[in-house]
Amino acid sequence: MKSKGRFSEFKKGMQPTIKELKFTLKKIRQSPLSLIGMSLVSFFIVIAVLAPVLAPPKMADPFLIPYGEEYVTIPEPPSQLHPFGTTTGKIDLYYGCIWGTIYAFRLGIIVIAAILLIGVTLGLIAGYYGGLIDEVIMRFTDIILAFPGLILVMALIVALSQAINPFTGQTWTKIDAAILGIMLVGWPGYTRLIRGEVLRVKTEDYIEASRASGSSDLRIMTKHILPNAIYPIIIVASLDLGTMVLFAAALSFLGLGAPPRYADWGQLINQAGNWVSYGLQYWWTFVFPGLFITLFCLGWNLLGDAFRDILDPLYRRK
Amino acid sequence: MEQENLVEIRNLYLNFYTYDGVVNALDGVELDIKKDEILGLVGETGCGKSVTSLATLAMVISPGMIQSGQIEFDLGKEKLDLLNIKERDRLKIRGKQVAMIFQEPRAALNPVYTVGDQIAEVYYHHRKEELTKAAISEAEKDVKNAKGFKRSIYKRELSLLEKMLKNPKSLTVRFASKIPILKRFQNRIKLVVRKDTVELLRLLRIPDPQRVIDMYPHELSSGMAQRVVIAIALTCNPTLLIADEPTTNLDVTVQMQILHLIKELKGKLGSSILYVTHDLGVVAELCERVAVMYAGNVVEVADVMAFFKNPLHPYSQALLESIPRPGQKFVSIPGTVPSLVNPPIGCRFYDRCRYALEKCPKVKPELVETEKGHMVACHLYHEG
Numbered sequence: 001m002k003s004k005g006r007f008s009e010f011k012k013g014m015q016p017t018i019k020e021l022k023f024t025l026k027k028i029r030q031s032p033l034s035l036i037g038m039s040l041v042s043f044f045i046v047i048a049v050l051a052p053v054l055a056p057p058k059m060a061d062p063f064l065i066p067y068g069e070e071y072v073t074i075p076e077p078p079s080q081l082h083p084f085g086t087t088t089g090k091i092d093l094y095y096g097c098i099w100g101t102i103y104a105f106r107l108g109i110i111v112i113a114a115i116l117l118i119g120v121t122l123g124l125i126a127g128y129y130g131g132l133i134d135e136v137i138m139r140f141t142d143i144i145l146a147f148p149g150l151i152l153v154m155a156l157i158v159a160l161s162q163a164i165n166p167f168t169g170q171t172w173t174k175i176d177a178a179i180l181g182i183m184l185v186g187w188p189g190y191t192r193l194i195r196g197e198v199l200r201v202k203t204e205d206y207i208e209a210s211r212a213s214g215s216s217d218l219r220i221m222t223k224h225i226l227p228n229a230i231y232p233i234i235i236v237a238s239l240d241l242g243t244m245v246l247f248a249a250a251l252s253f254l255g256l257g258a259p260p261r262y263a264d265w266g267q268l269i270n271q272a273g274n275w276v277s278y279g280l281q282y283w284w285t286f287v288f289p290g291l292f293i294t295l296f297c298l299g300w301n302l303l304g305d306a307f308r309d310i311l312d313p314l315y316r317r318k
Numbered sequence: 319m320e321q322e323n324l325v326e327i328r329n330l331y332l333n334f335y336t337y338d339g340v341v342n343a344l345d346g347v348e349l350d351i352k353k354d355e356i357l358g359l360v361g362e363t364g365c366g367k368s369v370t371s372l373a374t375l376a377m378v379i380s381p382g383m384i385q386s387g388q389i390e391f392d393l394g395k396e397k398l399d400l401l402n403i404k405e406r407d408r409l410k411i412r413g414k415q416v417a418m419i420f421q422e423p424r425a426a427l428n429p430v431y432t433v434g435d436q437i438a439e440v441y442y443h444h445r446k447e448e449l450t451k452a453a454i455s456e457a458e459k460d461v462k463n464a465k466g467f468k469r470s471i472y473k474r475e476l477s478l479l480e481k482m483l484k485n486p487k488s489l490t491v492r493f494a495s496k497i498p499i500l501k502r503f504q505n506r507i508k509l510v511v512r513k514d515t516v517e518l519l520r521l522l523r524i525p526d527p528q529r530v531i532d533m534y535p536h537e538l539s540s541g542m543a544q545r546v547v548i549a550i551a552l553t554c555n556p557t558l559l560i561a562d563e564p565t566t567n568l569d570v571t572v573q574m575q576i577l578h579l580i581k582e583l584k585g586k587l588g589s590s591i592l593y594v595t596h597d598l599g600v601v602a603e604l605c606e607r608v609a610v611m612y613a614g615n616v617v618e619v620a621d622v623m624a625f626f627k628n629p630l631h632p633y634s635q636a637l638l639e640s641i642p643r644p645g646q647k648f649v650s651i652p653g654t655v656p657s658l659v660n661p662p663i664g665c666r667f668y669d670r671c672r673y674a675l676e677k678c679p680k681v682k683p684e685l686v687e688t689e690k691g692h693m694v695a696c697h698l699y700h701e702g
Contacts, residue, residue: 209426212375212418223439
């Protein structure tokens with residue numbers, strides 16, 4: 001009896017949450033673009049989760065694409081053995097695209113998480129305290145923003161590949177260097193964005209009210225300012241998750257990201273570069289990896305838009 | 319009966335550093351708040367009422383800075399100068415000893431939390447120990463009554479709660495309060511808080527508190543929101559309640575309700591109230607003493623009866639005359655408030671004063687007691 005009472009109490013307590021959730025789901029159903037975005041992203045999640053089944057790894061490192069015994073330069077068209085065909089060096093495109101999904105997620109999530117952590121912390125501190133602290137942090141972000149992002153990342157990767165990675169004790173691998181480079185270049189935009197929001201929220205009465213009831217600076221920042229300032233950041237982060245993968249692909253295309261034979265879409269496109277000039281004769285070499293990148297970015301972009309419609313209270317009730 | 323002072327503000331100077339120059343917002347404010355009284359702080363917009371009330375919490379809105387002065391707060395056991403203690407100690411006084419009610423009730427509530435969450439936050443912050451004790455006694459009861467497996471769960475909860483009481487920062491407690499299932503030992507505390515919050519809301523005559531507690535601020539009417547803001551202020555039974563124009567934005571009937579509520583609560587809780595307003599009608603209705611501010615100075619302090627019968631300072635007189643009455647011409651005070659960037663050296667009311675003396679623009683009048691309990695800062699009443 002008692003447990004039943006507790007459950008109904010719990011159910012009653014959850015009612016507003018459920019109501020909001022239902023409203024959110026209704027919102028999603030109503031906008032076809034966000035549905036497409038969500039299905040694209042879930043499609044990639046399914047691929048990533050099922051990768052060991054869809055393309056069983058044959059090497060010790062599953063991210064290394066299996067290749068033929070003898071080196072064959074000419075790509076082979078799609079066949080029973082290689083559903084997406086092969087590219088230079090008899091590299092299996094199907095395997096590369098499937099495992100490339102995991103790599104894309106891994107890269108996107110690690111990079112965005114780190115950028116969020118750095119950007120949000122610095123932005124909060126700069127916006128909240130203002131004055132000299134604000135000045136120092138924001139001028140530093142200005143310096144980083146002043147360089148073209150891709151060039152700065154390239155410079156960082158080149159520099160890092162000469163330096164010792166404190167975690168492994170060896171020089172940075174190309175992939176780690178690329179991830180770290182993108183992180184170090186990506187955060188300033190977030191800092192700026194959240195600082196602006198903090199400046200807006202900081203002047204609200206409830207912040208003063210909270211201070212008058214004895215809240216410390218840290219508490220005000222984390223409990224009162226952050227929840228009111230975070231929405232644009234979440235939206236931008238979801239948009240950027242696709243962009244960061246595109247960025248990494250660009251680096252790989254330039255030969256600075258993943259090494260050859262690594263399951264990375266950018267790397268596969270890099271391989272395809274030689275065959276584009278033949279027109280559509282070797283179409284599978286660039287169409288399949290290109291399609292994966294395009295759909296992945298499109299999915300996150302649409303999802304970001306959907307997030308905005310759902311999360312932003314100004315749009316939500318329209 | 320002469321009552322002791324709860325707060326003594328002495329010689330408070332506060333400046334705002336703006337692009338136009340330094341604004342001398344408070345120019346030697348002297349104010350006493352007695353124990354167990356309602357003090358009305360009156361004055362026109364921009365005269366420093368709100369700044370003074372915030373300063374009572376040692377809080378300043380940027381770009382302001384307190385230059386000098388003393389704010390002595392009588393805690394019963396000891397007197398504290400709020401301007402001379404560490405920020406960490408001030409945090410313990412704010413919300414617990416001194417609480418504040420704001421002008422715009424809906425803006426004073428954080429839109430992303432429910433009413434219950436916002437009240438609970440203050441509870442957690444200031445009364446954690448009490449809450450833990452209450453939760454422990456509940457848990458002990460359950461341990462006694464329960465059997466078997468449940469009993470062992472309750473025992474574990476109890477031991478965690480006891481640990482928390484002993485040392486809230488111990489590693490086990492911190493660890494346990496982060497892990498989803500273990501975290502549930504805090505549910506007891508949450509239940510205690512919820513019960514207290516509902517009681518508090520009921521005390522404030524909020525209808526259906528069980529429902530209101532789960533509402534978000536935008537779902538409340540402004541009268542209701544103001545009650546919630548008052549509830550937040552009252553969570554810790556403060557000794558001083560600062561009300562910064564709490565009824566200015568409410569319509570008249572709601573205003574009346576809130577005023578009655580404040581009066582009633584004062585009787586129940588026995589705290590002092592500093593009531594900031596520009597509405598002399600409210601002052602007459604509610605307050606026991608009144609302090610008049612003009613351009614950053616306190617110019618007159620008096621009992622309410624004495625003030626309305628016999629206002630001494632020319633500004634107070636003009637203020638009372640300018641209350642609109644039916645059938646009479648609207649009277650206003652000639653001139654404007656002097657700029658506080660380069661304020662006059664002497665009396666700041668000099669150029670609008672009909673009794674101005676020769677020394678008024680040169681010497682600043684001090685707040686002097688002319689009759690018992692009636693203080694005024696004006697050369698008219700100073701001997702010599």
